Amino acid sequence: MEDMVLETFGLTRRYGALTALDGVELHLRRGEIYGLVGRNGAGKTTLMRMVTGQGVPTAGSVALFGVSGSGIRRQRSRTGVMIEIPSFAPFLSARANLEYYRRQRGIPGKAVVEEALGAVDLLHTGNKKFKAFSLGMKQRLGLALALMNRPDLLILDEPINGLDPEGVVEFRSLLRQLNQELGTTILISSHILTELSTVATCYGFMEKGRLLEEITAQELHDRCRTCLRLEVGDAAKAAAVLQSRLGTDQFQVQPGNVILLFDHLDDPAPVSAALAAAGIPILAMERKGAALEDYFLKLIGGEEKC
Amino acid sequence: MLNYLNGELYKVFRRSYTWITLGVVLALEALLVAGWAFTNANGNTVDFYTGAGMLTMMLSVGFYATLFTGDMVFAGQYKFGTMKNEVSFGIPRSRIYLGKLLAETILALLACVVMLGFYLALCWIFLLHNPETDAAVFPILRYCLTAALPLWLGCQALSCLCFFLFKSDIAATFACVGVVIVVPTALDLFSLLFEGPVGTVLRQIYNLWPTTLLGQASKVAGDPSLLLTALAVGAVWLVGFTALGLWRFSRREIH
Numbered sequence: 197m198e199d200m201v202l203e204t205f206g207l208t209r210r211y212g213a214l215t216a217l218d219g220v221e222l223h224l225r226r227g228e229i230y231g232l233v234g235r236n237g238a239g240k241t242t243l244m245r246m247v248t249g250q251g252v253p254t255a256g257s258v259a260l261f262g263v264s265g266s267g268i269r270r271q272r273s274r275t276g277v278m279i280e281i282p283s284f285a286p287f288l289s290a291r292a293n294l295e296y297y298r299r300q301r302g303i304p305g306k307a308v309v310e311e312a313l314g315a316v317d318l319l320h321t322g323n324k325k326f327k328a329f330s331l332g333m334k335q336r337l338g339l340a341l342a343l344m345n346r347p348d349l350l351i352l353d354e355p356i357n358g359l360d361p362e363g364v365v366e367f368r369s370l371l372r373q374l375n376q377e378l379g380t381t382i383l384i385s386s387h388i389l390t391e392l393s394t395v396a397t398c399y400g401f402m403e404k405g406r407l408l409e410e411i412t413a414q415e416l417h418d419r420c421r422t423c424l425r426l427e428v429g430d431a432a433k434a435a436a437v438l439q440s441r442l443g444t445d446q447f448q449v450q451p452g453n454v455i456l457l458f459d460h461l462d463d464p465a466p467v468s469a470a471l472a473a474a475g476i477p478i479l480a481m482e483r484k485g486a487a488l489e490d491y492f493l494k495l496i497g498g499e500e501k502c
Numbered sequence: 503m504l505n506y507l508n509g510e511l512y513k514v515f516r517r518s519y520t521w522i523t524l525g526v527v528l529a530l531e532a533l534l535v536a537g538w539a540f541t542n543a544n545g546n547t548v549d550f551y552t553g554a555g556m557l558t559m560m561l562s563v564g565f566y567a568t569l570f571t572g573d574m575v576f577a578g579q580y581k582f583g584t585m586k587n588e589v590s591f592g593i594p595r596s597r598i599y600l601g602k603l604l605a606e607t608i609l610a611l612l613a614c615v616v617m618l619g620f621y622l623a624l625c626w627i628f629l630l631h632n633p634e635t636d637a638a639v640f641p642i643l644r645y646c647l648t649a650a651l652p653l654w655l656g657c658q659a660l661s662c663l664c665f666f667l668f669k670s671d672i673a674a675t676f677a678c679v680g681v682v683i684v685v686p687t688a689l690d691l692f693s694l695l696f697e698g699p700v701g702t703v704l705r706q707i708y709n710l711w712p713t714t715l716l717g718q719a720s721k722v723a724g725d726p727s728l729l730l731t732a733l734a735v736g737a738v739w740l741v742g743f744t745a746l747g748l749w750r751f752s753r754r755e756i757h
Binding site for chain 2: 248249271279281283285292295297299301302345351
């Protein structure tokens with residue numbers, strides 16, 4: 197039984213002078229939910245398109261379920277894919293579109309169409325044509341198609357675009373259910389990183405076509421330390437007070453008289469008391485956890501908030 | 503391939519466009535025959551031989567019909583971005599290409615049978631009959647259709663290539679019409695302008711163009727050499743355009 201579901205080896209794609217993918221080495225193991233993080237144009241969609249066979253790499257290769265080369269095409273039938281905006285025949289209904297793909301792909305049993313529609317709450321759409329669907333409904337139908345063949349690997353590019361808040365919650369729940377109950381491995385990209393952080397078990401950070409880092413959710417948690425954010429009247433004096441009276445050097449002084457304190461997180465009272473005793477006004481105090489966005493910004497060289 | 507074909511035919515026959523187009527063609531046929539029947543009622547003598555014989559002059563319509571069948575099956579897959587759904591599932595690109603060509607051919611043959619059958623039935627029912635001429639028209643029709651089928655099939659391969667080649671369906675249509683209609687017209691013109699071997703070669707190519715061959719079919723009915731030429735030209739077009747299409751599509755980036 198193959199442990200590595202998806203692996204890329206020096207995957208590169210150039211469009212003329214533009215290098216959209218630059219030697220990407222991605223590793224996705226069975227049962228993981230892999231969050232692909234990156235700005236617009238970072239190469240996330242290009243990477244997914246190379247993996248799904250929609251594009252041909254300039255260099256490097258892809259292995260799906262341990263199979264690379266010409267045999268990979270057969271392995272693609274074990275995947276469910278939704279990349280960019282879901283596309284269907286506009287003149288057919290949701291049910292007819294899925295039935296078309298079911299027949300084309302040779303998936304046995306008409307019931308799978310109803311099951312897939314039911315999983316994304318589209319059973320009620322009747323004869324309404326795809327062209328009359330809202331963006332959210334189109335997203336749901338795209339997901340239904342991706343799920344119809346009960347895939348071992350789901351590849352989802354920005355899947356929650358256009359979903360309403362209720363749809364996002366349902367979608368998140370569906371992903372967890374697929375992952376935990378059916379063992380479906382998932383590769384997912386999203387711009388809404390906080391949303392991604394609620395489901396991903398590991399991350400890959402992309403920038404300018406390169407995969408900068410792969411880490412597990414646990415590693416990310418360890419690296420993103422929770423802190424107390426203090427906005428004070430005089431940061432230099434406050435820093436001295438923290439050192440002398442509280443005996444801690446677990447803090448960072450930031451511009452704008454802001455101090456990030458990594459100590460006394462569960463009991464901030466001595467902090468405020470010490471600063472007040474020293475006559476340093478506390479303008480704001482909040483407990484703050486470093487988010488996925490912050491870590492990503494730090495990684496690509498942007499501003500780190502915590 | 504059977505699964506792929508099953509899916510394509512399911513899609514085509516679920517489209518109202520398919521049925522509306524067929525309905526319009528059948529209505530036009532009915533209108534034409536009704537017009538003749540009306541003039542017959544007022545003293546004219548349009549008989550079955552004349553009505554059915556009209557088909558031999560309308561065979562070139564089959565070239566344009568391949569654009570409709572091509573469009574019905576291809577269904578704007580680049581425009582609507584649906585090609586990615588097929589490629590990403592691991593369906594071989596050769597199967598996608600050949601499957602669509604086969605579906606187009608099946609659709610074209612079915613439409614051909616329905617349209618010709620309907621027209622001949624109308625002519626048989628509503629036009630005058632002369633036992634001597636009635637019997638004479640069928641061998642001519644059979645000959646012309648035998649010559650037309652391989653040429654239509656070659657043109658279907660061209661139509662399929664154009665839809666796979668161009669992002670825009672309109673561009674594909676113009677390209678296909680250009681090859682079928684504009685190229686032979688240009689060949690005819692340049693063969694007259696150039697003297698010597700160049701002119702001769704251009705004339706030879708013009709003579710082997712499907713539209714030219716089909717135009718000659720009704721005039722030389724019974725001549726087996728034209729049938730063989732039509733079969734050879736149709737086969738060359740089918741194989742040539744299909745090979746070109748397969749090669750181009752195998753390298754195409756799908757969006």
